[in-house]
Structures are given as C-alpha cells and as structure tokens.
Amino acid sequence: EPEVTQTPSHQVTQMGQEVILRCVPISNHLYFYWYRQILGQKVEFLVSFYNNEISEKSEIFDDQFSVERPDGSNFTLKIRSTKLEDSAMYFCASSWKAGGGNEQFFGPGTRLTVL
Amino acid sequence: AQSVTQLGSHVSVSEGALVLLRCNYSSSVPPYLFWYVQYPNQGLQLLLKYTTGATLVKGINGFEAEFKKSETSFHLTKPSAHMSDAAEYFCAVSFSGGYQKVTFGTGTKLQVIP
Numbered sequence: 001e002p003e004v005t006q007t008p009s010h011q012v013t014q015m016g017q018e019v020i021l022r023c024v025p026i027s028n029h030l031y032f033y034w035y036r037q038i039l040g041q042k043v044e045f046l047v048s049f050y051n052n053e054i055s056e057k058s059e060i061f062d063d064q065f066s067v068e069r070p071d072g073s074n075f076t077l078k079i080r081s082t083k084l085e086d087s088a089m090y091f092c093a094s095s096w097k098a099g100g101g102n103e104q105f106f107g108p109g110t111r112l113t114v115l
Numbered sequence: 116a117q118s119v120t121q122l123g124s125h126v127s128v129s130e131g132a133l134v135l136l137r138c139n140y141s142s143s144v145p146p147y148l149f150w151y152v153q154y155p156n157q158g159l160q161l162l163l164k165y166t167t168g169a170t171l172v173k174g175i176n177g178f179e180a181e182f183k184k185s186e187t188s189f190h191l192t193k194p195s196a197h198m199s200d201a202a203e204y205f206c207a208v209s210f211s212g213g214y215q216k217v218t219f220g221t222g223t224k225l226q227v228i229p
Contacts, residue, residue, distance in 0.1 A: 033216070043159070043205060045216040056216055091158060104217060106159040
C-alpha cells in the first residue's frame with residue numbers, strides 16, 4: 001500500500017542551525033502539507049502546497065520556514081535558524097485532491113530536537 | 116473559525132468494555148469530521164470520516180462515530196475494547212473550500228486494562 005515517508009526519523013540540531021526535513025508523498029498525490037506537534041500538544045497545521053506554490057499557511061509558518069518540491073518526488077520543509085521552541089514532531093501529509101472530505105495521508109513524522 | 120474539543124486527555128477501559136471518546140466541534144459551515152489514531156512512534160492513521168450522507172460512520176478496527184449536528188458532536192465508539200486499541204486518538208475537522216487544512220483536537224490517550 002502506498003505511504004508517505006519522512007527522513008530522518010529524528011534530527012538533533014543546535015539552536016540557530018538550519019534544518020531540512022524531507023518527505024516523499026504518495027506518488028500520484030497533488031497536494032502536500034506540513035503539520036507539527038509539540039510534545040504534549042495538539043497537531044497544528046503549518047502549510048499546504050499545490051502546483052509548486054504555497055496555497056495556505058498558518059501564523060506559525062513565518063519567514064524562518066520555507067517549503068520546496070525540488071523534484072518530482074520530494075517535498076521539503078526548511079527551518080532557516082532553529083529556535084528551542086521549534087522542537088516538535090513534524091508530519092508531512094499528502095492528498096490526491098483538495099476538498100475538505102479528501103483524506104490526507106500522514107507520514108510517520110520527524111522528531112526535531114533543538115538544543 | 117473551526118475548532119475541536121476532545122473531552123478527557125486520558126481514558127481507561129477494561130478489555131472487552133465499551134470505548135467512548137468524546138469530540139465536539141465548532142464550525143461556521145458544514146464540517147467534514149475525522150478521527151485519526153496514532154500508535155506510539157508512528158504517524159497518524161485515518162480511522163473514519165464523515166463528509167455527507169449517513170450520519171453513522173463505520174471505520175476500521177470496529178470503530179464507528181455518529182455525526183450529531185444538533186449537539187455539534189462526533190463521538191467515537193467501539194463496542195468491545197481490545198488491547199491493540201491502546202493509542203492516542205485525535206478528532207479533526209475541515210470544511211469545503213480552500214486547500215483543506217485539518218484542525219485537530221488535543222487528543223485522547225486510550226489505555227486498555229487487561
């Protein structure tokens with residue numbers, strides 16, 4: 001069964017460093033998303049991406065964040081200068097089409113720890 | 116704005132007992148409602164969803180949920196808990212239009228006692 005994959009599973013970085021989280025969405029999906037879950041808190045929407053551009057972003061997704069689909073398979077989230085409060089589990093998701101009832105398939109997540 | 120409230124961050128049931136996880140939503144337009152399950156160290160897996168039509172929705176692993184518009188609720192139930200049901204469960208909402216961010220509740224950790 002097709003699935004969303006994410007690498008690495010765990011990333012440890014120093015405050016101020018840049019990190020890139022990688023995702024491979026399901027191959028025929030067109031819509032891509034990043035969410036994050038701070039430990040003990042709920043899953044929060046960060047950004048959605050379609051047709052090589054951001055379609056929606058939350059207030060969390062400030063200038064420190066960027067997303068890219070560098071080739072036909074990968075979808076990346078870059079944090080330019082990490083802060084302690086960026087420590088969280090980051091989930092990538094993809095869907096075949098937009099529309100509220102369409103299922104988003106989630107990856108296993110990348111746990112980011114900022115020291 | 117849409118929001119989701121899950122009552123009870125932790126729920127414990129005995130194996131074989133009824134599972135009831137509560138979810139209430141707030142949405143200014145007709146919602147689409149979801150329940151996701153997260154097993155330890157894994158991603159989010161869709162259990163079931165309500166979009167339109169029948170208000171009682173059946174999902175995987177014997178779970179079901181009923182959309183009650185008058186109560187703005189979408190509670191998750193399972194008649195008989197199994198040890199393998201121990202996980203965290205998230206209720207979520209989205210709505211038509213736009214690129215469909217999903218808004219999640221805070222989650223309920225289900226413990227199943229043998």
